Amino acid sequence: xRINKALLTFLKGLLPFIGLALLVAFGIYLSATAKPSSSKVxxxxxxxxxHPIRPTTIALFEKNNPGIHVINDPDAASQRLxxxxxxxxxxxxxxxxxxxxxxxxxxxxLLLDLTPYVKKYKIPVDELWPQxxxxxxxxxxxxxxxxxxxxxxxxxxxxxxxxxGVPYPKEGWTWDDYIDAAKKLTVYKVVNxxxxxxxxxxxVDNIPCIFxxxxxxxxxxxxxxxxxMDSKECKEGIRYWYDLRMKYHVLPTGExxxxxxxxxxYGGAFLLFAQSKAAMVITGRYMVPQFRVQKGLEWDVAPYPxxxxxxxxxxxxxxxxxxxxxxxxxxxxxxCNILSRENQKLIxxxxxxxxxxxxxxxxxxxxxxxxxxxETKNQLFIDELKFxxxxxxxxxxxxxxxAAITNIELDKMxxxxxxxxxxxxxxxxxxxxxxRRNLANPNFLK
Amino acid sequence: MSKTxxxxxxxxxxxxxxxxxxxxxxxxxLLPNFLxxxxxxxxxxxxxxxxxxxxxxxxxxxxxIGLDNFRSLLWFRHDGGHLVPNDPFFWQYLYNTVFLMMxxxxxxxxxxxxxxxxxxxxxxxxxxxxxxxxxSVSAGVALLIxxxxxxxxxxxxxxxxxxxxxxxxYASKPLAMLFTIFCAAVFGLIIIGIIASVLxxxxxxxxxxxxYWPEWLYRILVILSSAAVYIIIAAYGRSFFxxxxxxxxxxxxxxxxxxxxxxxxxxxxxxxxxGGFNAIxxxxxxxxxxxxxxxxxxxxxxxxxxxxxxxxWPMISPTTFYIMIMGVIAGMxxxxxxxxxxxxxxxxxxxxxxxxxxxxxxxxxxxxxxxxAISWFIFIVVLMLTLITWKLGGxxxxxx
Numbered sequence: 001x002r003i004n005k006a007l008l009t010f011l012k013g014l015l016p017f018i019g020l021a022l023l024v025a026f027g028i029y030l031s032a033t034a035k036p037s038s039s040k041v042x043x044x045x046x047x048x049x050x051h052p053i054r055p056t057t058i059a060l061f062e063k064n065n066p067g068i069h070v071i072n073d074p075d076a077a078s079q080r081l082x083x084x085x086x087x088x089x090x091x092x093x094x095x096x097x098x099x100x101x102x103x104x105x106x107x108x109x110l111l112l113d114l115t116p117y118v119k120k121y122k123i124p125v126d127e128l129w130p131q132x133x134x135x136x137x138x139x140x141x142x143x144x145x146x147x148x149x150x151x152x153x154x155x156x157x158x159x160x161x162x163x164x165g166v167p168y169p170k171e172g173w174t175w176d177d178y179i180d181a182a183k184k185l186t187v188y189k190v191v192n193x194x195x196x197x198x199x200x201x202x203x204v205d206n207i208p209c210i211f212x213x214x215x216x217x218x219x220x221x222x223x224x225x226x227x228x229m230d231s232k233e234c235k236e237g238i239r240y241w242y243d244l245r246m247k248y249h250v251l252p253t254g255e256x257x258x259x260x261x262x263x264x265x266y267g268g269a270f271l272l273f274a275q276s277k278a279a280m281v282i283t284g285r286y287m288v289p290q291f292r293v294q295k296g297l298e299w300d301v302a303p304y305p306x307x308x309x310x311x312x313x314x315x316x317x318x319x320x321x322x323x324x325x326x327x328x329x330x331x332x333x334x335x336c337n338i339l340s341r342e343n344q345k346l347i348x349x350x351x352x353x354x355x356x357x358x359x360x361x362x363x364x365x366x367x368x369x370x371x372x373x374x375e376t377k378n379q380l381f382i383d384e385l386k387f388x389x390x391x392x393x394x395x396x397x398x399x400x401x402x403a404a405i406t407n408i409e410l411d412k413m414x415x416x417x418x419x420x421x422x423x424x425x426x427x428x429x430x431x432x433x434x435x436r437r438n439l440a441n442p443n444f445l446k
Numbered sequence: 447m448s449k450t451x452x453x454x455x456x457x458x459x460x461x462x463x464x465x466x467x468x469x470x471x472x473x474x475x476l477l478p479n480f481l482x483x484x485x486x487x488x489x490x491x492x493x494x495x496x497x498x499x500x501x502x503x504x505x506x507x508x509x510x511i512g513l514d515n516f517r518s519l520l521w522f523r524h525d526g527g528h529l530v531p532n533d534p535f536f537w538q539y540l541y542n543t544v545f546l547m548m549x550x551x552x553x554x555x556x557x558x559x560x561x562x563x564x565x566x567x568x569x570x571x572x573x574x575x576x577x578x579x580x581x582s583v584s585a586g587v588a589l590l591i592x593x594x595x596x597x598x599x600x601x602x603x604x605x606x607x608x609x610x611x612x613x614x615x616y617a618s619k620p621l622a623m624l625f626t627i628f629c630a631a632v633f634g635l636i637i638i639g640i641i642a643s644v645l646x647x648x649x650x651x652x653x654x655x656x657x658y659w660p661e662w663l664y665r666i667l668v669i670l671s672s673a674a675v676y677i678i679i680a681a682y683g684r685s686f687f688x689x690x691x692x693x694x695x696x697x698x699x700x701x702x703x704x705x706x707x708x709x710x711x712x713x714x715x716x717x718x719x720x721g722g723f724n725a726i727x728x729x730x731x732x733x734x735x736x737x738x739x740x741x742x743x744x745x746x747x748x749x750x751x752x753x754x755x756x757x758x759w760p761m762i763s764p765t766t767f768y769i770m771i772m773g774v775i776a777g778m779x780x781x782x783x784x785x786x787x788x789x790x791x792x793x794x795x796x797x798x799x800x801x802x803x804x805x806x807x808x809x810x811x812x813x814x815x816x817x818x819a820i821s822w823f824i825f826i827v828v829l830m831l832t833l834i835t836w837k838l839g840g841x842x843x844x845x846x
Binding site for chain 2: 007009010013014017021078079082085086104105108109110194196254255256258259260398399400401404405407408411412415416430433434436437441443
């Protein structure tokens with residue numbers, strides 16, 4: 001029986017370790033499942049990008065709601081957010097950045113239906129700009145609350161315009177007017193025998209719809225089952241874009257952008273405009289905080305280029321509450337605060353887009369900010385909203401696949417000499433192939 | 447029972463008891479590690495295998511779809527009269543991954559050369575060892591951002607250096623000629639090196655098939671091909687000169703051109719792998735080679751090269767083999783950070799690897815089942831490559 005004794009001695013030795021391990025595991029379990037109600041301060045977690053306005057928003061909410069502490073979980077990239085959702089420890093408020101993702105989340109029943117709470121807490125969803133509807137509703141249910149929104153607008157550098165003797169843009173300017181100005185505002189210098197771009201007339205991000213809408217084209221058919229990039233209108237748009245960059249050289253190429261722009265920092269390549277290396281830029285009002293702090297930058301905003309089919313990309317994001325959220329009521333309070341006049345004024349003052357509420361008092365606060373008396377065209381941001389259009393997406397192909405195919409073909413166009421028509425044909429063919437595959441295999445659409 | 451027998455039995459019991467206790471103690475110490483492995487590795491691996499046969503968007507319950515994910519990943523289908531891959535990206539990204547893996551042997555060769563240099567008895571060798579190991583302890587992301595600056599086409603350090611050197615060299619005709627001849631000679635040597643390696647490989651294959659090449663045939667083939675290479679280079683001398691001067695005057699946009707993006711990343715990987723753990727492993731292996739073997743070789747009149755080829759190389763072959771296997775495994779799983787930070791997977795998807803694709807599938811497309819299928823495909827390829835390396839490389843390794 002000595003073996004058993006030996007085993008017993010060994011197990012006795014092992015007991016403290018097992019006990020310790022159990023204690024640690026129990027501690028982890030307790031802290032993971034701890035109910036915040038046991039403490040006087042209630043914590044809620046907000047997963048959102050690390051925009052400089054966040055601490056102020058939180059401070060405002062905490063001031064209005066003593067006893068609630070908002071944990072800012074910044075830059076919770078998709079893998080962290082998904083892991084939290086899958087692990088059933090969701091954040092209390094999550095941020096959704098695209099219509100594609102909003103529909104994906106809503107379709108799977110992940111988001112809390114806010115409709116009953118809208119009535120209960122009198123959340124002013126009726127006062128939101130009509131353009132924001134797609135960020136609020138999914139199949140008639142309220143699923144998201146947008147804080148801000150707005151089109152992409154034409155910003156211009158007044159100083160560069162004056163130096164080049166080009167009149168400032170005015171209402172009614174067409175694309176051709178803007179391009180004429182851009183040609184005059186594009187400057188090169190010769191360094192060691194090399195022609196180097198010093199200043200470009202225009203900077204536009206890689207958003208093909210800006211150009212295809214100009215000709216009345218659409219990326220997808222209305223039912224989303226067909227990519228229409230091989231249509232005449234889309235080809236015209238992409239050809240126009242191609243010419244701006246490769247024929248008229250008013251838009252920087254990728255190589256020129258990376259050479260001219262300082263790397264890093266909030267705003268990325270749009271720093272070309274902030275650093276007076278691009279005379280005009282098509283971007284959103286959310287870039288204004290960046291422009292404000294740039295020394296020597298005299299900027300203003302102009303109407304979006306007009307034409308037969310004037311349509312500017314409309315961008316927003318929304319906050320949603322996961323169904324599995326453990327602090328629903330507190331999270332709802334936070335969303336109410338998002339649409340409060342005080343918070344909406346914060347958005348106005350900070351210039352983080354346009355405040356999402358279209359109510360007289362919010363508009364009044366928005367239109368004039370005494371801290372920035374030179375910003376006299378705030379009404380223009382509102383007036384242009386009628387041209388706003390959501391970035392197109394299809395429920396039959398994921399946004400990531402669509403972007404990958406489009407970027408690869410456009411890269412071939414910019415870098416390998418593929419013609420714009422061929423790029424359009426290839427984008428349409430490849431996206432339609434994926435759509436057909438997905439339609440044939442419904443698992444891809446679930 | 448005699449006293450002696452009782453004593454014998456008792457001592458046997460003691461022995462078995464001691465052995466048992468020791469075994470149990472060993473298991474006891476292994477237990478925490480085993481638990482960690484089971485919970486954080488084995489179970490997720492098994493779950494991911496299950497997931498590979500399901501459609502799972504992380505929010506709802508997985509749906510069993512059998513081999514559909516693998517079919518979508520690997521198969522082709524007829525669409526509009528054309529044969530198209532079910533997955534429009536997979537084959538390109540697999541090609542990118544394999545292409546980038548071609549940098550592994552170069553990195554190994556670099557590590558070995560560095561280790562040989564660091565194995566010399568010179569003053570300040572510890573300082574040099576530290577300096578060359580630094581890339582391994584530096585933060586990966588910071589290094590990648592630094593390299594992004596270096597590769598910038600206009601303001602990057604690399605192109606500035608190339609342009610400055612070009613301006614000096616091509617300002618004087620004799621210098622330009624000398625430089626062109628030098629570059630042509632180096633270029634030729636690289637080509638000859640590749641030809642010699644291919645011939646050696648062929649010779650080795652023939653040897654396995656019991657078909658022996660005579661040594662003179664091998665030498666003649668190398669000499670003839672070397673001559674042919676230099677004749678061709680001389681014939682295209684003018685074009686070579688123009689190409690070189692164009693290159694030096696207007697160096698490429700390394701990360702922005704399809705033809706240069708992958709080689710640029712390979713070069714960066716080469717730099718990173720030279721001074722890393724591989725060099726440390728090689729250094730340790732070199733220091734383990736018995737001095738007596740070199741002395742014996744010296745007595746036999748072996749030259750430096752002969753000593754390396756006949757003593758050092760066989761003695762460090764297990765290390766080479768280990769580094770090669772680990773390199774193959776790591777190579778199939780690489781490319782995420784470079785793509786995420788430096789290139790975004792472009793241009794034209796030329797720097798998107800399977801690992802980056804896996805990430806995008808899981809966390810941008812929310813398709814965990816498909817991502818699991820990709821990961822299991824990577825596992826199978828790694829396994830196959832490792833077995834092939836084991837089979838082929840194992841025959842070249844000598845264990846003392």
